[in-house]
Each structure stands twice: as C-alpha cells, then as structure tokens.
Amino acid sequence: MLRQDWAAAWTIFLGLLRHEALAAECLHQLALIAHHQSDPGRAKLFFMAAITAAPNQGHFYGNFAILLNGVIGDDAAAHLCLRALRLDSQDANYANLQGVLSGRRGDRIMALHWLKRSVALAPEIDGAYNNLGMDAMTYGDAAGAARNFRRSILLNPLAHGHFTNSANLRLRANQPVHAEIWCRAALVRAPGDGLTLNSLGVALQERGHIVPAALWMERAVRVAPSYSYAAMNLIFARLYHPATRLAENRAYAEHWARRQFGELASLSPRQQLPARPMRLGFVSADFREHAVGHLCLPAIESLARMGYEVFLYSAKAREDGFTRKFQEVAAAWRPIAGMDDRSAAQLIEQDRIDILFDLGGYSADNRLAVFAYRPAPVQISWLGYPGTTGLSALDYILADNWQIPEGSEEGYSEKVIRLPHSYVAYRAQASVPEVSELPARKNGFITFGSFNALKKISPALLRHWAIILQRTPNSRLLLKSPPLGDPDTGREVLFHFDAAGIERSRLTLLGVTSPAEHQRIMGEVDIALDSAPYAGGLTTLDTLWMGVPVVACAGETFCSRHSLGYLSTLGLRRLVARDMEEYVSIAVALAADYDELAQLRNGLRPLMSTSPLCDADGFAKDLATALNIVWERRVSGQRVDHVRVERRRG
Secondary structure (H helix, E strand, O other): OOHHHHHHHHHHHHHHOOOHHHHHHHHHHHHHHHHHOOOHHHHHHHHHHHHHHOOOOHHHHHHHHHHHHHHHOHHHHHHHHHHHHHHOOOOHHHHHHHHHHHHHOOOHHHHHHHHHHHHHHOOOOHHHHHHHHHHHHHOOOHHHHHHHHHHHHHHOOOOHHHHHHHHHHHHHOOOHHHHHHHHHHHHHHOOOOHHHHHHHHHHHHOOOOHHHHHHHHHHHHHHOOOOHHHHHHHHHHHHHOOOOOHHHHHHHHHHHHHHHHOOOOOOOOOOOOOOOOOEEEEEEOOOOOOHHHHHHHHHHHHHHHOOOEEEEEEOOOOOOOOHHHHHHHOOEEEEOOOOOHHHHHHHHHHOOOOEEEEOOOOOOOOOHHHHHOOOOOEEEEOOOOOOOOOOOOOOEEEEEOOOOOOOOHHHOOOEEEEEOOOOOOOOOOOOOOOOOOOHHHHHOOOEEEEOOOHHHOOHHHHHHHHHHHHHOOOOEEEEEOHHHHOHHHHHHHHHHHHHOOOOHHHEEEEOOOOHHHHHHHHOOOOEEEOOOOOOOOHHHHHHHHOOOOEEEEOOOOHHHHHHHHHHHHOOOHHHEEOOHHHHHHHHHHHHOOHHHHHHHHHHHHHHHHOOHHHOHHHHHHHHHHHHHHHHHHHHHOOOOOOEEOOOOOO
16 A cells, blocks of 8 residues: 555545544554554554453454564563453464564464464464474474474465575584575565565675675665664674774674663662672573583682672573573572563563673574663673673773783774783583593694684685695695584585695595594594684683694684684793784694604693683682772772772682
8 A cells, every 4th residue: 555545545544533332443444554664663552442442352453463562572472462362262363473472482382282272273374383393493492493484485475584494504503605505596576675685695604704794694684773683693603703992892882782772771770789799690591501501600609608698690591401500609599581671670670680691692593782771880801702782881891911901992982991811710520531542643744624614614724634634735624513414514615625736535524423422533633723803712611621722813803813812821932823824833743843842732721720711719719809909999889990800819
C-alpha cells in the first residue's frame, strides 16, 4: 500500500470510530496502520484501546504481540501471546511466537512445546521449522538444525533468512567456506540484508581474510545501523586487521558506544564504603570451557579465599562441567541470560556490588549495556576483550606493564590498572601430558607449529611462515585450528604454500580434537609460531607449558602483546620480534640450535610453575591492592586515574 493509501485508510477508520459496533476493530486497524507507518508508540496505544474495547478478540492480543514484541519486551509479549492462544488455540502463528519468546527467556522445554504445536497446526508454514532449527543450533544439535532449516527452505525458497541461518550453522560446524556459499545465496534473495552481510564477513574472518571481512561488516553496519552485532563484530574484527591502530580503534569504539548506549540512564551510584567485606561482581558469557573461563577462574578462587564475596552473573544459559567450578566458588550465582539489560543492572545494584568486572567487551553474548546503566560504583574491563570498549561507564581496564606500556594510555577510554607481573593467572589443565623429548632429536628435522585461531592468521603471515620453511631446509609446519578440519578451508591455506613452492608433504593441517589430544599434539612441535597482529592468549600459555618456545611479534595493540607479556615474565624477551623480518630471523636461528631448543623444552614448565604466571594467590594480592586503591578513590571523591601496582618484595 502506498503512503497516501495509509493516510486515507487512517482517515476512514478514524471516521468509523463513532459507530460503537465497529469501534474495537477500527482501533485495531489504526494500530496496524500506525505500525506500518513506523510509529510503534501510537500503535501500542491503539492496540491497548482495542483490547479494552473488546477483550475477547484473540487476534488483537496476537497482532499486538507479533508486531510489537521488540518494543514492549519479551515478558509482556509472552503474556499477550498466551491470552491470544487462550482465545484462539488453533492459531499456528501465535504458537510459533510463543515458542520464540520462551526460547529467548531460556525456557527450552516450553519453546519446543509451542514450536512443535505450531508445526502440528500448520505444517505448510516455514517459520516454525526455521525456529526449531534455531533452537537445535543453539543447543548443539547440528543434525536437527540442518533438517529443520532444509524443511523451511523447501517450504519457502525465497526467504533469505533461512539461508542465512544455514550459513550460521556451517560457521558453528567450522565450515566457513560453505558458510560463505549459503550467505551469497541469501544475498541473491536480499542483497541489502544486514544480518547476512555480517555473517558473510564472519565467514571470511574465520578463514583469515580479515580485510574483505571488515569491508562486508562495514557494509552491514551501513545498511542496518540498529543491528548491534554487526557493529560489535566489526569492532572486534579491527583487532585482527593488519593495519590496526590504537587511536583508530578507540575512536570507532567510542563512536559506537555513544550511539548504542548514550541514552541509557545510570542507576544511582552508591558512595559509602561498606563495613562488610568488599563485594565483587563478574559478568560473563564464558563461565565454561573457554579461554576466558580458564584464565579467570584461578584468580576468582584466590579472591574468594582472601575473603571477598564473589557474585557471578552468567550471561549464557548454556553450561558445562567446568561451569560447576564457578558455581562452587561463588557466594552467589546469578543467571542473567534471559533478563533484559536494565533488569540485570537492577539485580546487580540490589546485590550491592562494589566493584563490577566485565569479562566480555565486544565478544559474543556480551552485556555491555548492563554496564552502561552503571549498577556498581566502580566498573572494570578485564580479559574478554583485549582493547578499549569506548564505554564511558567502564572506569578502568586491567592490564600489566607489557599489555599497555607507558605512553599508550591514550589508546584507551578507560584508565589503566597496571599489575606488576601479568594481567592473568594460568593453571594447566589436569589432563595435560608430561613434556616429551625434543621431537627434532628423533625426527631429524624441525617441526614448526601454530595452534592459534585461523582468523588470527592472515595471508601475509602465511607468506612469512613459508619464508621460514624455505630458510629451514627439511623442516615441517603443523597447523591446528578448528576450521582446518574442513577440507575446503584447508585447501585455501595450502594454496599460499603452493605459491611459495613449499611441498605439501611438509605441511600437516588438523582440526578439532579432544583437549587432551590437543595438548599431546602440541608436544610434537619444536617451535611455535605466534600469530600477529592478534597474538595467542591461553594458546601461548598452553604451548609454553608443553615445553615449546613461542616466537612472537609484538605491535602496539593490547591483543598483539599477549605473548610478549608472558615471555617477558619468563625472561624470554629474546623470542619477541619488533617486526616480521626479525620474527623470521628469530625462528630460523632458533631452529638451527637443537641444544638451546632442548634446554628450553626441559626448563619451560619448571620455569613457568615458579613464575608469577602460575601464582594465582600472588596475582590476587596484586589485584586486591589495585582494588583497594580504586575503591578508596571512589569513596573519597577523587577522580578516576591510572593505577600502577608495584612489584612485591620477597
């Protein structure tokens, strides 16, 4: 209907309102018109008026919920949908929406009940099949997701969203090449769809094609400025970009944070120093088998032993065996995955949290908007996102002397807390094998290796690795990353070495294995080659624990300096290059010295185990010193400023 037709219809239905018998339906039609004219506020008022005039009309409640669920919130929409279903139990669309809303609130049992009911009521409608596929994908049932997406496509082959969802399923299966194919099929049907453009960018990023990935993400942001995931993915993608710069990253993050969070009203901050032990809160979607989970747990356990009350706010409904370790140490475990941001912020404020840590930043399932409401007097960014958030409500970023060196503070909107030894505490997994003999001694050749995410490995870095192989005769390269289990992705990587004249027999590509097998394979490597400009975090620590030295190249960004920090703490700064030419030289020289490699291999684990990297209690003491400083400043009304914790003596 043309714009002038909506205006004419509006006039007609306004005129019919004076007829009492038609009033309720006229109000309903006016609500629909207001919605089509992108006026949700007025649509809501007319829906409410229609329901007041005729409370037994199921389609009034149903349309209200379907059209305005994003405006009124999931809880209100679910209430309306239930009312509609009580009045019209045979409507498949209402059952479908109720299933979606139940899923959003973390109630999978009810979500499946309503979605299956929708399918039973109208098996010819594609939407419920698509939503069943989404549920299956969320809970790790890849076969069920593929089956339901396939059914939805057969029923409606023109619906681009079904193709995009199939692409995202391939991403979860570590098949980024196939994901790109599905994305491009979706874009044929909807060239300007922001969700699909974003997914295409992610598919390219997962294969290490960061430059084109960022371009597709930028396009997604332009065509869908309200789609926050595209902007957040772009912010994170900038860290992988070979031309990444601190100042530009800060400017972009601040711009987006102002646009996304600028109108959120802060809760009333508290001023008084509590008489009880300080209460610390941590917000994360990664209290599970995840790099963030493994790196924060030792510190959180130590803080709890020191007497801090630890409140954990879990932003993801999915849990695993590792989650129980967090639940056991927490004074309070708060699932917030199904809460809206303001409700989650109010819960944190009601818990009287003194210092609140964000462990997500711009990573998946983050809750930065919760921090924008400022539910705690002091708020700190730590671990989950190695860069500035640009969010003014985050007061500090936790780092060390290497991650954010003196003079680089202007690259961060947060003030810097510098711990003296490391910004994390490491604990090896229980299943880790013993350090083996130097593989080169028995193999007769050097094996280089990388265990970093493929998205951290750019084509330029692959070319430098090829040069290392060229300069180290008879050497091998072992690459292990989840997408490399996909033959199509593997062939892309091999092409770069083909172009450099490296025989494929010198290359081994591996995908996902069990954690124990993963670390055993690490032990088959003589020298690890770090990624750049996004260095290894937990991967570098795990590799060093297996006795494998890591050759790194540090840049100016936080994420480029992880390995620099670990190696410097261990007294191995000589393994860190200033540029890629020196990186190649260090790797080639190290490969020529079997005696030094053997000495490093035998000494790395003992060196690490007695270093600050593995001293969780020492880390917690340093952090406690910093927390006392920032809290005293907050209570006394001093301005937020940088904090440096000095090295402990003895």
